[in-house]
Amino acid sequence: MALxxxxxxxxxxxxxxxxxxxxxxxxxxxxxxxxxILDLDAASAEAAAAELGGDHVGLACDVTDKAACERVAAxxxxxxxxxxxxVNNAGITEPLRIMDVEPAxxxxxxxxxxxxxxYMTQAxxxxxxxxxxxSIVNISSVSAQRGGGIFGGxxxxxxxxxxxxxxxxxxxxxxxxxxxxxxxCPGFIATDITAGKLSDAQxxxxxxxxPVGRAGxxxxxxxxxxxxxxxxxxxxxxxxxxxxxxxxxH
Ligand code: NAD
Numbered sequence: 048m049a050l051x052x053x054x055x056x057x058x059x060x061x062x063x064x065x066x067x068x069x070x071x072x073x074x075x076x077x078x079x080x081x082x083x084i085l086d087l088d089a090a091s092a093e094a095a096a097a098e099l100g101g102d103h104v105g106l107a108c109d110v111t112d113k114a115a116c117e118r119v120a121a122x123x124x125x126x127x128x129x130x131x132x133x134v135n136n137a138g139i140t141e142p143l144r145i146m147d148v149e150p151a152x153x154x155x156x157x158x159x160x161x162x163x164x165x166y167m168t169q170a171x172x173x174x175x176x177x178x179x180x181x182s183i184v185n186i187s188s189v190s191a192q193r194g195g196g197i198f199g200g201x202x203x204x205x206x207x208x209x210x211x212x213x214x215x216x217x218x219x220x221x222x223x224x225x226x227x228x229x230x231x232c233p234g235f236i237a238t239d240i241t242a243g244k245l246s247d248a249q250x251x252x253x254x255x256x257x258p259v260g261r262a263g264x265x266x267x268x269x270x271x272x273x274x275x276x277x278x279x280x281x282x283x284x285x286x287x288x289x290x291x292x293x294x295x296x297h
Contacts, residue, residue, distance in 0.1 A: 049079030050277040055127040057120070059110050059167055060137025060159075062086035062095040066238050067186065068136035069095055070265030071272045076103060078273060080132065083123050085110075110137045110163025113170075120170035129178050132276045133171045135164040135185045135210075140240055143200035153202050160206035164213060168228075172221065179225040184275045185214045186268075187287065189234045189295050197234070197253055198241050207232075211287055218285035227284040229275045234291025236263035259292030 056075050061068030061084040072082045076099045084099075086092040089107035096105030104126070108119045124130055139159045141152055164185055175181025190199050191207035199207075211230055218228035235253050245253075254262060271290050274280050289295065 049077075050273060050279065051075055051132070052079035054080045054131040054276075055083075055123070055129060056080045056132035056134065056276065057083045057085060057123060057130055057167070057171065058134040058136055059085045059108065059163065061134075062088065062091040062105070063239060064095075065265060066136075066240070067233065067236060067265050067268045068134065071134055071136065071269040072096075072103075073099060074266065074269040074273050075132070075276065076101065078277070080276075081127065083119075085119060086137075110135075110167050111158040113166045116163075116166040116170040120167070120174070124174050130171050130174055131178075131181060133167060133181075133183045134272055134276070135167055135183065137163050138186060138240070140199035140203045142198050142241075142244060143202065145201050148200060148202045152200075156199075156202045157206045157209070160203070161209040161213065164210055168213075168217060172226065175226045176221065176224040181226040182276045182280075183217070183226065183228040184272050185210050185228070185230045187211050187214070187230045187232045189232050189289070189291050192232055192287075192289075192297065193295050198245055198249075214287070215285045222284050227275075227280070229280070229283055229285065230287045231268060231271050231275070232287050232289050232291065232295075233268050234263055234289075234294045236265060236268060236290075238265060253294075257292040257294045258296075261292065263290060263292055 085108035092105030188207040195204040214230040
């Protein structure tokens with residue numbers, strides 16, 4: 048039996064063609080789930096869902112907008128009857144140094160990564176609690192654990208560290224209700240999040256520090272999300288799963 052047969056999953060920020068959310072949505076679908084791909088732009092979310100075929104859904108949802116998160120969660124719960132899995136994947140980053148982080152940079156990066164994770168979690172939790180089951184997977188980063196050092200600035204490391212704290216506190220609170228909450232900490236994964244701003248020299252330096260000897264691929268993260276979303280990880284909650292090719296062993 049497929050690992051997610053009959054399950055309904057929401058993935059935020061999942062329209063990006065080479066992104067972690069899109070690869071995770073595809074793997075969840077391969078394993079029997081019906082998925083909702085959320086992203087800023089409705090057309091790209093719909094196109095990403097259509098590419099998967101079947102009954103998958105694409106919807107616009109800016110995760111920094113609490114009302115939008117609630118609306119989308121209610122819409123999907125209405126269509127599906129329940130929501131089993133949430134992957135809080137939407138994120139942005141910026142390569143700034145500490146003195147260059149302006150209020151607008153702080154707001155943008157903290158809001159999408161951390162506030163968005165809070166809002167979407169709050170939107171799905173009442174239904175999961177009522178059902179007595181659910182799995183939430185939050186995408187943090189190795190930057191949270193080792194203090195940046197790849198691309199994102201200190202505000203990004205802080206946002207991703209905030210996600211770890213949120214993950215653990217919510218995991219503790221909702222475990223008695225049958226809901227699990229875990230985090231994934233990817234290392235350097237080849238996606239478009241760096242928007243071509245990582246120079247070849249920087250890339251070579253990052254790659255040289257990865258014992259496995261290659262950048263991660265989106266599917267490497269998707270496989271870990273599949274494990275955390277499925278019942279294989281039934282006794283895991285409040286954990287942080289490293290997917291970094293050995294670049295941060297601790
Ligand atoms: P990506 O840029 O390919 O995808 C991010 C997606 O989030 C985009 O589709 C974007 O439109 C969407 N998004 C941005 N703001 C949003 C908002 N307000 N509401 C909804 N969606 C929004 O990036 P990716 O590399 O696939 O990153 C996915 C997640 O993984 C992010 O949280 C990122 O911080 C994290 N991460 C990535 C890496 C890496 O090396 N690629 C490493 C560690 C963590």
